[in-house]
Structures are given as C-alpha cells and as structure tokens.
Amino acid sequence: MREWVKHQDPNNKYGAKFTLGDRDVELPQTAIISVTRGENFNIFRIMINGTINNFVKKQLQKNENLLYAELSGQLQGGVGQTITVWKKGSSMNNFRKKGAHKFAMRFFSWVFYGGKVQAYYLTWKISNSIPEDNEIKEIVKKYGKHYDGGKLLKSAQQPPLI
Template sequence: MQKWVRHEDPNNKYGATFTLGDNSVSLPKGAVVSVTRGENFNIPRLIINGLLNQFIMKALTKNENLLYAELTGQLQGGVGQTLTVWKDPKLMNNFRTKGFHNFSRRFFSWIFYSGSVKAYFHTWKLTETIPSSDEAGKFVIENGRFFQGGKLIRKANHHKVG
C-alpha cells in the first residue's frame, strides 16, 4: 500500500502539499486528471474539509485505479486543492460516487457551496504528463466548472491538455 508524503512549504509555514505516488508515472491511454479547488474557506470550513480529506486520503491509498494524487492547502486565503490521476474516467467516477467520498460530497456540500467560497471542478484526459499543482490550479480556475457562493457562474470548458 502506498503512503501519503507531507511536503512542507518553505515559503509558507501555513501551507503544505501531500502526495501519493509518483507524478512521473507512465500514463496509460485514457488516463484522466481531476482537480477540485476551493478558495475563501473560513476556519470552520477548513477544519471540516481537512477532517473529511483524512478519510478520503485513506480510501485513496487502497484504490488500485488511482495513479497519483496531490493535495495542497494554504491557511491564508482558505485554499484547498486536490489533484488526482486515474487510469480512466469511469474508474474515477466510480470512486467519486461511492463510499465515503460520495457521503462527504452530498452531506457536506455546504463547505463548497455557500458563503463566499469559490469552487472549481474539472476533469480532462491526459496525453503526456501530469500537470504541476500550480498548472492544474491555473487551468481549473480558467476552464473548470465555477461556483461562487453556491451559484453556478460558468460551466467547464472541455479542452484537452497535458
């Protein structure tokens, strides 16, 4: 079983990245990346989101369909981002809609869909390499499904990158 590795941010004592696997993994045909990003989380939302992520992170370590995962967070700005890479979109969707992830997604949706939270979601096919966390963040902000305070502002643009 793979283990999560914590990477401290030397420039930000309130930020860290957690990785599972190797981002230079060989990508099979049909591999997809899925990015979820939330901004403007207040402290209670950050705490609850962090607790939920602990359960989801544990489930990801047991999933043989996951190729790579990366979670980043920053206290300033209340930012949290998850990047996962899957063998194919059906396997990713199966994880998303089953078990604890599905429970969290439905029961705690107010974390992403209320207050001043900005939420971005996007999944796309990978062709060559896994994007860096910064590249994925920029891409999901520019092209992902975007909600502000729970209101859909923009649907996802379906570009293929990576």
C-alpha cells in the same frame, strides 16, 4: 500499500501538500486528471475540509485505479485543492459514488457551496505528463466549472490536450 507523504510549504508554515504515488508516473492513453479547488474558505470550513480529506485519503490509498493524488491547502487565503490522476474516467466515477467520498459529497457539500467560497471543478484527458501546480491552477480556473458561494457562474469546458 502506498503511503501519503507530507510536504511542508517552505514559504508558508500554514501550507502543506500531501502526495500519494509518483508524479512522474507513466500515463496510459486513457488517463484523466480531476481537480477540485476551493478558495476563500473560512477557518471553520478549512477544518471541516481537512477532516473530510483524512477519510477520503484512506479511500484513495486503497484504490488500484488511482495513479497519483495530491491534496494541498493553505490557511492564508483559505485554499484547498485536490488533484487525482486515474487510469480511466470510469475509475474516477466509481470512486466518487462510494465510501467516504460519497458521504462527503452528500453531507458536507455546504463547505464548498456556501459563504464566500469560490469552487472550481474540472476533469480532463491528459496525455504525456501531469501538469505543474501553476498550470493546473490556471487550467481549472479557466476551463473548470465555477461556483461562487454555491451559485454556478460557469460550466466546464474541455481544455486543449496537454
């Protein structure tokens, strides 16, 4: 079974990234990437988000249709981001509807939709390789669905094929 690997942020002792799989994986033509990003989490929301992520990580680890996953967070700025790369879109949709992820969406949505949290969501088709972290941040903020404290400000748009 694949294992999660922790990468401590060398510039921030309160930041880390967890990866599952190889970022340089060969992508099939049907591959999609899904990004969930939250900013301005307070300490309580960060702790809840981290706890929920531990359950979701176990579910991701068992999924054969997942090509790559990355969970990252920074205490300063209250940032949390999840990146998943799937063989095809239906694989991601099936994952979202079951297990720990379904539970998290149902009972802990207030973590992403309350307070001063800025939440971004986007799923899009990728072709050659997984974009770098700074590109992903730009893409999800420019094209993704955007919520401010739970209020929808912008619907998602498909970015150009990368």
